[in-house]
Amino acid sequence: DIQMTQSPSSLSASVGDRVTITCRASQSISSYLNWYQQKPGKAPKLLIYAASSLQSGVPSRFSGSGSGTDFTLTISSLQPEDFAAYCCQQSYSTPYTFGQGTKLEIK
Amino acid sequence: QVQLVESGGGLVKPGGSLRLSCAASGFTFSDYYMSWIRQAPGKGLEWVSYISSSSSYTNYADSVKGRFTISRDNAKKSLYLQMNSLRAEDTAVYYCARRRVDTASDAFDIWGQGTMVTVSS
Numbered sequence: 001d002i003q004m005t006q007s008p009s010s011l012s013a014s015v016g017d018r019v020t021i022t023c024r025a026s027q028s029i030s031s032y033l034n035w036y037q038q039k040p041g042k043a044p045k046l047l048i049y050a051a052s053s054l055q056s057g058v059p060s061r062f063s064g065s066g067s068g069t070d071f072t073l074t075i076s077s078l079q080p081e082d083f084a085a086y087c088c089q090q091s092y093s094t095p096y097t098f099g100q101g102t103k104l105e106i107k
Numbered sequence: 108q109v110q111l112v113e114s115g116g117g118l119v120k121p122g123g124s125l126r127l128s129c130a131a132s133g134f135t136f137s138d139y140y141m142s143w144i145r146q147a148p149g150k151g152l153e154w155v156s157y158i159s160s161s162s163s164y165t166n167y168a169d170s171v172k173g174r175f176t177i178s179r180d181n182a183k184k185s186l187y188l189q190m191n192s193l194r195a196e197d198t199a200v201y202y203c204a205r206r207r208v209d210t211a212s213d214a215f216d217i218w219g220q221g222t223m224v225t226v227s228s
């Protein structure tokens with residue numbers, strides 16, 4: 001199975017900050033990497049697919065980059081509604097696996 | 108609008124069975140692969156299973172293989188998960204999700220609200 005490792009596991013930031021979350025795959029997954037946002041008690045929401053493509057309706061302050069084994073999710077200017085959990089997911093091969101998540105909290 | 112609504116969760120004893128359903132609306136259900144994904148309390152997401160648009164292909168996580176069966180009824184726009192021989196470690200919120208696949212990407216783009224399954228004596 002492909003292991004997905006995210007860092008950091010938690011992050012405190014302020015409104016307006018630029019934040020970056022990292023995801024590393026245990027083997028090359030090309031660009032088959034997706035990012036999701038999840039708020040407490042809610043279903044995950046797709047933000048970024050294919051490593052760098054912005055899902056329709058997602059604000060442009062979200063961006064993704066990377067290929068192979070190393071990927072990043074960047075939020076250019078945090079808004080109050082962005083404080084949530086974020087996780088990556090590889091769709092290169094089954095079993096599809098998710099990172100353990102990064103909890104983004106208000107400083 | 109595009110929507111997935113799960114049902115069928117509840118409390119079941121170890122060794123018992125449960126059947127989850129997921130009703131789709133707002134899109135051509137028969138065009139899409141579908142998946143079940145679960146999340147144990149306080150834990151991360153775990154992919155469980157997928158089924159192809161015509162039911163020709165299915166795939167399962169090792170943790171559920173031989174115990175869970177995914178199926179669909181395109182006429183009813185519904186996805187199902189039959190769960191047998193349930194264990195305490197199957198306790199989770201179960202989400203159905205639409206899998207959007209093209210030549211260079213593969214992602215779960217629509218999710219239901221989830222249904223809670225609790226396995227306990």
